[in-house]
Amino acid sequence: MTYDMLLLRFGEFTLKGRNRNRFEKSMFNHVRSVIRPFPKAKILKEYGRMYVELNGESPDALINVLRKVFGLVSISPVRVSPTELDAIIETAVDFIGKSELSDGTTFKVNARRVWKKFPHSSHEMNHLIGSPLLKTYPQLKVQVKQPQIELKVEIREDQTYLFYEAIPAVGGYPLGTNGKAMLLLSGGIDSPVAAWSAMRRGLEIECVHFYSYPYTSQLAKDKVIELTRILSSYAGRIKLHLVPFTDVQTSFTGLGQDKLMITLMRRAMLRITTMIAEREGALAIVTGDSLGQVASQTLSSMNVIGKATDLPILRPLVTTDKNDIVNLAKEIGTYETSILPYEDCCTLFVPKSPTTNPNLRIVESIESSLTDLPEKINIAVEKTETIILKNGMKMTKNDNEIQDEVVKEEWF
Numbered sequence: 001m002t003y004d005m006l007l008l009r010f011g012e013f014t015l016k017g018r019n020r021n022r023f024e025k026s027m028f029n030h031v032r033s034v035i036r037p038f039p040k041a042k043i044l045k046e047y048g049r050m051y052v053e054l055n056g057e058s059p060d061a062l063i064n065v066l067r068k069v070f071g072l073v074s075i076s077p078v079r080v081s082p083t084e085l086d087a088i089i090e091t092a093v094d095f096i097g098k099s100e101l102s103d104g105t106t107f108k109v110n111a112r113r114v115w116k117k118f119p120h121s122s123h124e125m126n127h128l129i130g131s132p133l134l135k136t137y138p139q140l141k142v143q144v145k146q147p148q149i150e151l152k153v154e155i156r157e158d159q160t161y162l163f164y165e166a167i168p169a170v171g172g173y174p175l176g177t178n179g180k181a182m183l184l185l186s187g188g189i190d191s192p193v194a195a196w197s198a199m200r201r202g203l204e205i206e207c208v209h210f211y212s213y214p215y216t217s218q219l220a221k222d223k224v225i226e227l228t229r230i231l232s233s234y235a236g237r238i239k240l241h242l243v244p245f246t247d248v249q250t251s252f253t254g255l256g257q258d259k260l261m262i263t264l265m266r267r268a269m270l271r272i273t274t275m276i277a278e279r280e281g282a283l284a285i286v287t288g289d290s291l292g293q294v295a296s297q298t299l300s301s302m303n304v305i306g307k308a309t310d311l312p313i314l315r316p317l318v319t320t321d322k323n324d325i326v327n328l329a330k331e332i333g334t335y336e337t338s339i340l341p342y343e344d345c346c347t348l349f350v351p352k353s354p355t356t357n358p359n360l361r362i363v364e365s366i367e368s369s370l371t372d373l374p375e376k377i378n379i380a381v382e383k384t385e386t387i388i389l390k391n392g393m394k395m396t397k398n399d400n401e402i403q404d405e406v407v408k409e410e411w412f
Contacts, residue, residue: 001098003059004080008050011073011171026174071174076163106143115157173202180204181284182277190288192334197316210245220342232389242385259355267308274309289315295354304358
């Protein structure tokens with residue numbers, strides 16, 4: 001079907017009162033960034049809404065990318081008509097005729113006269129448009145409450161908009177409007193879903209991945225890069241910090257404290273992530289923890305591990321059932337990559353019986369006995385490689401080049 005434009009509806013941030021303009025500006029910037037590959041498309045903005053003029057661009061392709069824009073709740077393909085009675089009726093008849101109609105399909109017309117000088121009232125337009133539709137398509141049946149097709153007609157001074165579909169989008173808050181956080185990204189199922197969930201609530205995410213060469217392969221590293229690339233299709237751009245963790249991780253072996261290995265590693269990860277967060281201006285750390293799922297995710301373990309940082313730790317999935325996490329991973333497109341059989345640094349060093357109730361005093365005593373641990377952590381931060389994945393394309397840059405590009409594109 002041929003459409004002229006797309007109507008984009010905003011989500012819950014429209015209730016934010018004085019801050020609404022800030023949210024809408026971020027929304028506009030994000031939409032502008034994702035439609036750049038469609039040079040003919042043009043954004044039109046008005047209070048509480050946004051439109052994308054297609055100008056010959058594929059509506060399906062644009063809908064596919066716009067559905068991933070956080071802050072949008074739905075998208076309606078729109079036909080545009082001159083604001084003349086005969087033209088509106090003709091467009092409505094053609095528009096409905098292109099949809100799949102069967103005997104008994106219920107419908108109603110919902111006209112709204114935005115331009116009050118139009119000679120026919122909204123109530124009159126419902127009948128003036130509905131009658132020709134019934135005559136042209138006898139399989140239609142009028143139903144006022146919950147019809148299968150509700151043709152909405154917005155009569156404006158310059159042109160009239162007609163639409164009836166409402167294609168669901170991801171909703172939430174515009175990306176970056178609630179600050180920046182660092183995400184601990186493993187190669188598993190949970191952390192990419194946590195990243196998506198955090199971004200949906202308006203957080204800008206930078207990912208931190210720990211690899212232990214030669215214990216983990218290049219394929220495991222590539223897997224995490226691919227997961228970040230998938231997430232970048234929602235965010236427009238994501239930084240990925242790749243931390244060499246071998247020296248830090250192996251410092252915990254041979255201590256006779258195998259049951260505490262995961263606790264010690266996770267605390268070291270939080271310390272490194274905190275240092276990167278301070279450098280990047282992030283205010284929180286996001287993890288894929290789900291309460292009780294593994295030994296490090298008991299309440300006792302999370303409490304001891306979390307004390308390694310002063311930053312707040314956000315756990316979007318903490319009370320989420322595993323099946324629900326898997327289903328969401330499939331929905332957002334990360335599941336097939338997450339289940340690739342390339343192990344990360346944590347899974348390789350998991351003891352047979354990790355503790356589920358670590359003692360903070362003992363853990364801190366072990367850490368204090370490792371006099372070279374702070375230096376190894378500093379070295380790991382210094383040797384961290386940062387790459388950017390932008391709309392699925394990977395770029396490697398130094399920090400100055402990254403900042404220059406962000407400024408140039410005015411991205412959030």
